[in-house]
Every structure is written in C-alpha cells, then in structure tokens.
Amino acid sequence: EMWGDVGRCDHALTLVQSVSERSADRLLRVRLWESARGVGIRCRLLSGLGFDHEMMQMPTRAHSGGWRMRIVLAQALFLKPDLLLLDEPTNHLDIHALTWLEFFLANWERTVLIVSHDRGFLNKTTTATMFIHGKRLRYYGGNYDTFLRVRAENRAHSSAMAKQNERRVAHLKGFIARFGHGAKNLAKQAQSRMKILQRIQDEPCEVDFDDPYLRLQFPSASPLPPPCITVANVAFGYPLADGSIPKTLYQNCDFGVDCESRVAIVGPNGAGKSTFLKLLTGEIEPTEGHVGRHAKLVVAKFTQHHIEMMDPEKSSVNHMRSLTQEGVSVEEARKYLGRFGLSGDLALNPIKFLSGGQKSRLAFAELAWRSPHILLLDEPTNHLDLETIEVRGGRERRPREESEARLRHGRAALRQ
Known part of the structure; x- marks a missing residue:
C-alpha cells in the first residue's frame, strides 16, 4: 500500500x-x-x-x-x-x-x-513540543504557548547564570593576576582558583538565544490618485464548453481600491476568492460589468502556487537577475536577497533545494523588487515560520503608501 x-x-x-x-x-x-x-x-x-x-x-x-x-x-x-x-x-x-x-x-x-x-x-x-534550534532537538511538555513560556523562563535562568559566571570569572582572573606570583600561601590560593576557573570555562552555561529576526521591507511606490482599480457592476462565473454560465460566483460588485486600501477577502474554499484576485489583475475578464485600472498602476501578486512558477534549476540570485531586461549584478542581487533571509549559499543554491518557507521569502523579495502600488496576497502565510509571519504583521502595520488585498484563511493574519 x-x-x-x-x-x-x-x-x-x-x-x-x-x-x-x-x-x-x-x-x-x-x-x-x-x-x-x-x-x-x-x-x-x-x-x-x-x-x-x-x-x-x-x-x-x-x-x-x-x-x-x-x-x-x-x-x-x-x-x-x-x-x-x-x-x-x-x-x-x-x-x-x-x-x-x-x-x-x-x-x-x-x-x-x-x-x-x-x-x-x-x-x-x-500536548508536547519539539523545538529544533542550533542543530539540536529540545523537548518541552505542553502546547505551543506553554513551550514559549517555559523556554522564556529557562532562557532567563540561563542568562542570569551566565552573567553570574562572568562576574565570577572576572574575580578569579583578577585574584590570579594579583597574587599568582606573590607569597607562597597566596600563590597556592591562586593555583586553586586557576583550577576553579578552568572548570567554569570547560562547562560554560549555554543560553538559548533567538535567531536574528527577519525584516521584510516593501518599498512604497510613488502615490497615485484614487481610484487605482475600479470595479463597476461586475459579475463572473466560469462558462461551460457551450458558453453557458452554470453558476455565478458573484454579481453586482461595485467598489474601488486606492493606495490606502487594506482589504481582507474571506470565504469558504471554492467561493471564488482566488478568482476574484484574477479579475483585479486582468488575468480573466468579468462576464458582466467592467474592471478599470490606472494607466500607471503596478500590481504585484503572491499566489497559492507561486512555487510552481519558478524555475527550480535556477538559483535565487539568477531568478532575481532575470526580473529585469537590463539585469543586475550578482553582488546587488545577493545583497537584496539577504534582506529577506536568503544569504550565503542559500542565494546560490538551485531553488529546488530551498524549503517552502524559503521559496516564499524569494517570492516576497520579487514582490518588493517591483515596488508595487497594490499588493495582492493569496494565502501569503503558507509555509512561513511563525517569526516571519509576526514580522510581516509588524511591518505591515506601519503607515505606507501601497494598497493591499489579502486573501487568507488564517485567523492571526487577519487580526494584523
């Protein structure tokens, strides 16, 4: 089987x-x-x-x-x-x-x-959590929130012990430097303290530090007068082979999107959320009504299947260099990818060897590279780690001049 x-x-x-x-x-x-x-x-x-x-x-x-x-x-x-x-x-x-x-x-x-x-x-x-960090696997009892609390407590304790050891090491080194070559009885005490110092240095107190947080930066494009996208009396349904429309996904849609819009598109699977984004970008045309776009509008779209659109044999660096006809230097592409957590060998390895989250970071780097007026995000948190998701939320809460339409089922992402 x-x-x-x-x-x-x-x-x-x-x-x-x-x-x-x-x-x-x-x-x-x-x-x-x-x-x-x-x-x-x-x-x-x-x-x-x-x-x-x-x-x-x-x-x-x-x-x-x-x-x-x-x-x-x-x-x-x-x-x-x-x-x-x-x-x-x-x-x-x-x-x-x-x-x-x-x-x-x-x-x-x-x-x-x-x-x-x-x-x-x-x-x-x-009811239990295994945490992979620093090439080690640590086991915690309890759910994810319990893991965060216990880890924070352990880290605080380890940090306090490490500071105490630092003070003790400094005191021992000072005593040894002062009396190591003095009177015989003081020299013996200095030798004894050298053994204690060696024991402390051989058994250092490990502190569980976090990795540096990833800072996703989406540069704002020059503002455009509203509306950037106009949806007027739009209806849509997928036609059959004979041209008939068996089911209308939506109808009587009238609204506009400008550079200050921030829209969440919610609904059950199969309701037509991804299809709606395709209408906004012009990939498909409405069966009724009209979708208008500003002549200078730049739209960047993150899709559920963005990974399938990448050449798996290309490196991240070559992928970024291919986005413009004139191309960019390898050094500039590597520097840019480093802002999205793709540094070192990650930027040079073929895309097929990247994890799902790393491929998503590459897709975000491509979005930011285009400096869009409007971001269309279709399930943007799929495959991303929790830290990156939280950083995205913190970044996107800042004032900015590009609009966003976010399609998401996740509850935490919509709160942001």
Missing part, C-alpha cells in the same frame, strides 16, 4: 493530481472494502471536511486547492494509522475545515506529529 502503516498529509498535491480523474469518494473507497462501516467512515470524514454528496462525486481536478487539501487529509485520516504525520495541514483550509480538523485531532487517540506554523492550531491539537 502507498500509505503503509503511516498516514501522511503533505502540502504537495502530487498524489491528488496523479489520480485527478477519481472522485473524492472513490479515493477513499479503494482503501477499504465496500462495507457499511467503510461507507459510514467515508461519509463522516468527507462531511466533516465540508463535502456534500454532489461534491463527493466530482473529479478531484474540478476542486480548488483547499478542497484538494481536504481530500488528502481525508485519505490520511481514513486509515486511523498508529502514527499520523501532518506537514502543514492547515495550508489552504478555510475556517470551517480548520475548526473541524482541530476538534478531530483533539480527540485523536493515537500518536500524531504535526509540523505547522499556525499558532492557534498547535495550541488546540498538541
């Missing part, structure tokens, strides 16, 4: 894409014989993740990224494995599916190992 004894949900949708002709229900059916128990489990999992009967019969390729992620989750949960590995399971999930998954895992009776950058999700689903 492909899954063996371990159910694994990865953010990559390779498995789902390879069986895109199968329906969500059939993907689970092949894992269990046709029995009343199997049907009940399938229905409970898929219904809990928001599928109705019609959606269960649809080909997987007809679903959005969020619904495909739910299918992969259902596959992993269906087997009730002894060890369940979840790698960024909240990516692409809307609030309803995320709430259901939190409740499901809170009542999970077997071992689950979660890699996630969703703080609220970790707090509700975990």
